[in-house]
Amino acid sequence: MSLRILEIGVYGHNGEVNSVKLNASGLSIITGASKTGKSSLIDIIEYCFGREQCHVSDGVIRQHVAWYGILLDRGDSRIFLARRNPKPPKTRDPDVYYAVGADLAMPERVDWNPNIGVADIEAILTSSVGISENVTTVPDGQTRNPIAANIRHALMFCIQDQDEIDSRKILFHRQSEPFLPQTIKDVLPYFLGAIDEDLLRRKVQLDLERKELRKLLKLASEREQLASLSSARTEDMFREAQSVGLLPPGQPPAQDVALGGLRAINPVVQEVPVPPDSTEPIAVLRRERTGLRRELSVLKERLRQIRQVEDVAGGFAQEAGEQKARLASLGLVTKGDVEACALCGSTDVHVPSAAEMHRTLSGIEDQLSQVRREMPRLQEAQGDLVEQQNGIEDALKRNQEQIDTLAKQDDAFRSERDSQLRLARTMGRIAYFLETLPPPPAVAASTEELDAARKRVEALEKLVDPESTEQRLTSILNLIGDYMTRDSEKLDLEHSGSRLRLDIKQLAVVADTLDGPVPLFRMGSGENWVGYHVLAHLALHRWFRQKDRPVPGFIFFDQPSQAHYPAEQDRDGDVSELPDADREAVFKLFKLMFDVAIELAPNFQIIVTDHADLRDVWFADAVVARWRGQGLVPQRWIDARS
Template sequence: MTMQIKEIILYNKQGDIRKIPFETGKVNIITGKSKTGKSAIIEIVEYCLGRSEFLVPEGIIRKTVAMYGLKLQFNEKELFIAKSPPEGNNQSQNRVYFEIGKDIKPPELSEITPNSNDEGWIDYLGSFLGISPNLNVPKASESRNPLEANYKHSRLFLFQKQSVIADESILFHRQKEPFMPQTIKDVLPYFLGAVREDHLKLEAELRTTKRELKILKKRQIEAELLSTSGSTKAQNLLDEAKQVGLIEESFYANNQEELIQRLKKALLWKPSGILGIEVSQLEKLREKRAHHLEQLNDIIEQIRAAESYASEASGYSKQGNEQRLRLESIALFNEEPNDESCKCPLCSSILEEKIPKIENMTNSLRRLNTNLQAVVREQPKLRNYIESLENEKEAIKQLVNNYSKSIEALIHEQEVAREIEDLNRRVSRVVGRISLYLENYQEVQEDDELQGKVRATESHIEYLEGLLDQEKKEEILSSILSRISKYMTEWAKELALEHSDAPYRLDIKNLTVIADQEERPIPMNRMGSGENWLGCHLISHLALHKYFIQKNRPVPSFLILDQPTQVYFPPEKYDTMEGDIEELNDEDRKAVKMMFDLLFKVCKELYPNLQIIVLDHANLQDDEFQSALVEKPWRSGRALIPSDWL
């Protein structure tokens, strides 16, 4: 499936549209003076093709363009993609708008709303081009991570910027960036077809099959060990089973078969039932016991208070009786004397001092008798109350004892359950070992079947490794490079490059072009003059694209060359020259003509599957060159940005 550029579409902030149309399957030339925006075209195209970094040069283009668009041709379908520049001082942005259809009319600026991002856009283009799952896994001695080739890697073969196309030290777009040389080396074999399309699937299958073989061999080793020491192992298991009560102590096997049968019978063992004791049940009993203990403490306090009261009442009664006996002495007075003096009832002498009235003493005696009678009356009730409290105390003590016994019983049951659980666990371990032994013992009996599985798995691994053989991959890659070398050598002669009498080839390991002279190979950086470096870039990229197209590889079918004729125009006058071929000397004029003739020739040979876009200063006056011009030369105010946008 070919992918070529139909139009570059720019929007200014007012929504005006600037279109630059291209023809598919042909050479397209944009020529003009310096500083007219030609070199920005590569940055615009790559930005629209999913590169998030915004590298359009500072100046008029950035100030005037509000949206960058690209219309692509996919066989009979068109795909329109648009991206706005980053906001503010940001250096990148990944939001995109795209649509697919036929005869797409670019939407108005106000209608463009992002509907995806660069990551989704790259995945979509990769699937559209037919990039299959792949993974380049480095050798074990190398520390870099595995790399999967995707659509964004194919962009490395689409552009030759002005700073790259005549550089003797680099060959590919972005090759000077960190880690990019190794990335190019890793992905180029896939894009050339040296890696199988189902490589990733086969590698996953190989890893799975190797794991299966490892398991089978482990079982095989175990089976072999069992076959040599089976009787000893079986007897040891029998002894273990007797120790845990799984087999009765009195059992004795007369032969190996009888022993195996008894071990098989042991597999019928079921764990002993364990009475589950809920923690909540034990906690409830403890809570009830605590509650009754509180009641018991309360009753004990009540008894203590009642007994204290009874003791105080008894003391009061004793003291009261003594006082009563003293007061009863007033019975000696028959009447109360009228005068202030009084006779003693014992000796009839006159008492000079006043004494208490007999009536008052009588009243005191009467009250004391009443109180003493009340105390005597309440004593039996108090004793009955204390006795009832004692009875209640004994009843609660009995309840507390009962709960304590229940708690102790539950704790004992828990300990028993743990012992049963421990025993079950020990027996289960023995049963497990017996089961494993019997499974392997069965495999020993069926040794032929296990051996057959091992052999079949080893054979399948050998088959998969053959498909994924690294040496085979190197052989395929070497064959591909040989065909590419054939194209390069032929075109080197047409361009009359230095050392063109020797075969030219692409060196993937060093990412350069080499001329294989008989004396020694000559890499591009040891070839003299910019004309040779330019020629190496052209023949290598044209050869790659020719092979991509012939083998229907998933690489877009266009190549953009920026300022390829720069090596022929005097650098000190380049900015002021008009680019007319008359400004060159005869030798340079001839070389420029040969270069464009080669571009036209290759495009015609591969028509309609290759598009070449040339951004240049030169303006040849022959008909073929002029018919390839996209627009009138960008001079006299004509440029990428229309003058009315300024």
């Protein structure tokens, strides 16, 4: 189904419309000066076709236009789509109006209310152009997600703006945007017909059959894994039950017997009797022990002091005895001359008298007598303290024995309690194991079912073999290359006469020369870049129309003559002053577009915006608007708001 553009218009804030009507088929040319809105027609088309953002440049159009509108012909009916112009600096607006009818015309005024959303545009136009349910094929080993081709993807093969048509680096519309080169590579085989609807249906059936095969294989694998896992877990549970005495020792039996043994275990675990709390008696004994140690410390200190006194007294008695012995030896001295030395008889120095010595000796004897009287009492006190010390030490020993006895009772209880806890935990694990033991699959895939499923998948895989798709794509691209090669003879391009082809992997035109392949990005001259862009898109649309592919039936070229007739040389579109070679090149380029448009009529149109305005009759007949001194936005709209 061919989708073509009949009219493109803008609606002012006063509600009026200004539009340009296009030829329903053949060539439509809008010629005019710069800054008249020619290039903005592409942005308006994309915006009305459902592009999220409005890319019309800020300026006169954005300031003085309220709505953009487009009238489409889909063969059996017409579609009118209008979108509100977002107020700068906004770039999007959700308001959309949609109408459909057999004889629909572009409304002369804004007399509608929005009735659909932006997302609805894509669905409507995707269906209108004939794009059926589809999904791109992602080769094995690649991680990107498959996508469904839609009208936005188809539009990438229908537009060449002035920055794209003379580029040697990109061939298709929006190819320079992130991720879109891969998208173009993915969807182009579908639009070319290398992946047709029958193939897509078989792919869907193959996906279903693969899903069923995976299901059967999963059931078989689960049954096998379940049997292995269940056997291992049963053996583990059986051995654990043996370790706590729930089952007799020995080698675990077969799984069924082992499960029977586990199920037969008495689930009741005897409670361990709780003994009286031994914590308090132990605490009392420890407090008693602390008191005994304190008493023992006091006794030892007193005993130390008594022994110290005894040692001092003994030392004193010994020293006093020695002094007494020395003085006693003086008993030989007479009591006569007491003024002379008893030893030498000298009277020169004072010496103690005999009376004094006798008095000292008497004092020492008194002290010795007193020490001898106290010694027995010290020894008696020391004996009492030693006896008390022995008693306290015996009490400490008995105290420790009592503490040890109570502690052993606690240890026995804890050991029994820990044993019972291990038993209870094992019982719980066994119960949980038996409760969660999965039953075998109710339905298991038989060998015959698996074989049949495998054969169905293998048969469908042969029908959707990627190599077959690749062969069809190669065949189509060869034919498109033939179209480009044939048409290139009508243009004076470098490598004319060489075989041309469209390389979908590089997204480039390639000329096969005697010196090897030359891709577009290695070709020189803006004339060549524009020429090969035009050749490639004309060849693609010749194939699209011949095979009735679901791509809109138009191609829009913006400024194709720029390599020969740039804007700064524009003289009311007159190319007569150009050098002969440039003038001839412009003529041949437009004549080729005119001839192809006539060849593919009535379901195809070529739209061109350019400065050039040739004087040939066929060119003049194709001109639908001359914007010199006027443009897309009428001057009266501008004056009314100034």
